[in-house]
Amino acid sequence: xxxxxxxxxxxxxxxxxxxxxxxxxxxxxxxxxxxxxxxxxxxxxxxxxxxxxxxxxxxxxxxxxxxxxxxxxxxxxxxxxxxxxxxxxxxxxxxxxxxxxxxxxxxxxxxxxxxxxxxxxxxxxxxxxxxxxxxxxxxxxxxxxxxxxxxxxxxxxxxxxxxxxxxxxxxxxxxxxxxxxxxxxxxxxxxxxxxxxxxxxxxxxxxxxxxxxxxxxxxxxxxxxxxxxxx
Numbered sequence: 103x104x105x106x107x108x109x110x111x112x113x114x115x116x117x118x119x120x121x122x123x124x125x126x127x128x129x130x131x132x133x134x135x136x137x138x139x140x141x142x143x144x145x146x147x148x149x150x151x152x153x154x155x156x157x158x159x160x161x162x163x164x165x166x167x168x169x170x171x172x173x174x175x176x177x178x179x180x181x182x183x184x185x186x187x188x189x190x191x192x193x194x195x196x197x198x199x200x201x202x203x204x205x206x207x208x209x210x211x212x213x214x215x216x217x218x219x220x221x222x223x224x225x226x227x228x229x230x231x232x233x234x235x236x237x238x239x240x241x242x243x244x245x246x247x248x249x250x251x252x253x254x255x256x257x258x259x260x261x262x263x264x265x266x267x268x269x270x271x272x273x274x275x276x277x278x279x280x281x282x283x284x285x286x287x288x289x290x291x292x293x294x295x296x297x298x299x300x301x302x303x304x305x306x307x308x309x310x311x312x313x314x315x316x317x318x319x320x321x322x323x324x325x326x327x328x329x330x331x332x333x
Contacts (some may be wrong), residue, residue: 109291109294110150110290110292111292111294111296112155112293112295113296113297113302113306115287115288116148116152116306118144118146118148118287119149119152120207120313122141122142122143122144122148123145123146123310124313125141126145126315127184127313128317129141129142129288130185131239131321132317132320136277138328140280143278143280143281143284144280144281144286144287145284146196146241146284147244147248147261147265147281147284148284148287148288150203150230150241150245150247151248151284151288151291153200153203153204153248154245154248154252155252155293155327157207157208157249158252163208164202166303167204167205168199169307170200170204171201171306172306172307173308173310174197174201176274176308176311177197177311178198180311180314181193181194181236182195183318184317184321192234192237193234193235193236194234194236195235195267196235196237196241196310197235198213198230198235198244199230199235199237199241200241202226202230203226203246205222205247206223206245206246206247206249207228207241207249210222210249211248211249219250219324222244224289226242226246227239227240227242227246231301239272240268240269240272243268244256244265244268244281247260247261247268248261250262258289261285261288262282265282265284266279266281266282269281290317
């Protein structure tokens with residue numbers, strides 16, 4: 103008799119990432135809250151973990167990259183409007199960070215040369231910093247941590263230690279130390295998909311631009327009634 107699975111599926115882990123990201127952005131815009139921002143810290147490392155998994159298993163990297171690129175294009179305007187109140191080239195959304203991390207992860211996967219791996223990581227991190235993407239070079243390094251430790255027997259330990267260590271070494275705010283909380287749901291991930299439905303797959307990709315747009319619209323509605331800016 104088949105044993106019923108008790109761990110998290112890929113979709114379950116994505117759902118946790120989406121919900122905690124939503125709380126984070128609510129705490130950054132509509133209802134300023136340090137508690138919500140702390141809860142939201144676990145979202146980005148989960149996305150980086152899923153990116154490392156995706157790059158490892160994908161048989162169609164071009165399609166994977168295309169989906170990220172589409173998400174990037176759709177996200178930039180709502181990201182700018184929600185967090186900066188206008189279209190701007192001065193800051194780029196986290197989708198740009200993830201796209202750079204995707205290129206880095208592919209390069210690391212396809213070479214056994216450590217100098218080349220280090221060069222790919224450094225190049226992506228520097229580019230993220232220059233482009234002023236959300237999470238910047240630090241975000242690329244977080245993704246690199248998951249890529250490099252993926253096949254290690256002690257990966258959860260490395261990740262639990264590495265996430266706060268990267269935050270400290272790169273001079274992030276103290277709140278970023280709570281990234282380590284992402285290791286808990288990641289530890290329960292079983293490496294399986296609950297469904298192969300393409301609509302579900304695209305729904306997770308589109309959640310980022312859609313929820314940013316929804317929050318921006320809510321902010322606009324609220325500011326019509328309350329003259330004090332919520333941002």
